[in-house]
Each structure stands twice: as C-alpha cells, then as structure tokens.
Amino acid sequence: MPIRVVFPALLALLSCIRVVAQDATERGQAQFARTCGFCHGPDANGGAEGTNLMRSALVRHDENGDLIGAVIREGRPAKGMPAVPLNSSQIADVVAFLHKRLDESDRRSPRKPAQNAAAPEASESSETNRSLHGDRRTA
Numbered sequence: 001m002p003i004r005v006v007f008p009a010l011l012a013l014l015s016c017i018r019v020v021a022q023d024a025t026e027r028g029q030a031q032f033a034r035t036c037g038f039c040h041g042p043d044a045n046g047g048a049e050g051t052n053l054m055r056s057a058l059v060r061h062d063e064n065g066d067l068i069g070a071v072i073r074e075g076r077p078a079k080g081m082p083a084v085p086l087n088s089s090q091i092a093d094v095v096a097f098l099h100k101r102l103d104e105s106d107r108r109s110p111r112k113p114a115q116n117a118a119a120p121e122a123s124e125s126s127e128t129n130r131s132l133h134g135d136r137r138t139a
C-alpha cells in the first residue's frame with residue numbers, strides 16, 4: 001500500500017484512539033459521581049464517608065484496574081466501603097477517570113517533586129562521602 005494512503009489512515013486511527021480515551025475518562029467521571037462521589041467526593045478528594053483516593057497508595061499502584069477493580073467489586077464491608085455492582089467496562093471507565101485525576105493532582109501539588117527528590121538526594125550524599133573519604137573498594 002502506498003505511504004500516501006497508509007499515513008492518513010494511521011493519523012485517523014490515532015485520533016480515534018485519543019477520542020476513545022477521552023470518552024472513557026468522561027464516562028468514568030459521570031459514573032464516579034453517581035456511584036462513588038457521595039462517599040469519596042465528586043473529584044475523589046475525599047468526602048464525609050470515604051477516604052481521599054488521591055492520597056491512596058492502592059490507587060497510585062493500580063495498573064489498569066488490577067487493584068481498584070477488586071475494591072469496587074468486593075468492597076470492604078467491614079470498613080464502610082460497599083461492593084458496587086459495576087460491569088467491567090464501567091469499572092474501566094472509573095479507573096481511567098481516577099488515573100487522570102491522579103495525574104492532574106500530581107501536577108498541581110508543589111510538594112510532590114520535593115518528596116520524590118528525597119531518594120536521589122540520599123544517594124548523592126553517599127556519592128559525596130565516597131569522593132571525600134575515598135572509595136574503599138579502590139583504595
């Protein structure tokens with residue numbers, strides 16, 4: 001197939017994928033507002049009953065719903081989180097929305113880079129120690 005044909009087709013495909021991804025987060029936002037928002041707050045920042053999901057390690061470590069999906073399906077009845085009967089595509093939408101919210105709140109939070117910088121700083125100072133006191137392995 002000539003490149004003249006392939007290239008525009010590829011571009012069209014890419015823009016479709018983008019639209020689909022955007023739709024998922026928008027559907028997820030509406031779904032979240034309907035079924036989760038009254039506990040976790042409409043933006044997932046926490047509400048009267050539910051925790052702030054933007055501070056949740058579980059949400060942060062989730063990959064494509066592998067962790068969040070189980071919490072939605074099974075809930076944590078003993079702790080006040082009911083099982084929510086969503087189907088897998090509704091769960092995928094909610095997960096897409098939560099990951100987008102997390103990206104946004106990371107970008108806004110000025111403390112994040114400082115926290116993340118803690119680890120490299122530590123290794124930097126041990127690097128400095130080595131150059132000041134000499135590396136024993138080579139001495």
Ligand code: HEC
Nearest residue numbers: 035036039049050051056057058068071076079080081084
């Ligand atoms: C009736 C209130 C309520 C509703 C509705 C609710 N949750 Fe929760 N949710 C909670 C509470 C309370 C917890 C904390 C449970 C605990 O301490 O382990 C929680 C925990 C979670 C956690 C785990 C957070 C963590 O760090 O362990 C996730 C993820 C979550 N909810 C997502 C959702 C989603 C998505 C929905 C909608 C589909 C939803 N919740 C609906 C009350 C609710």
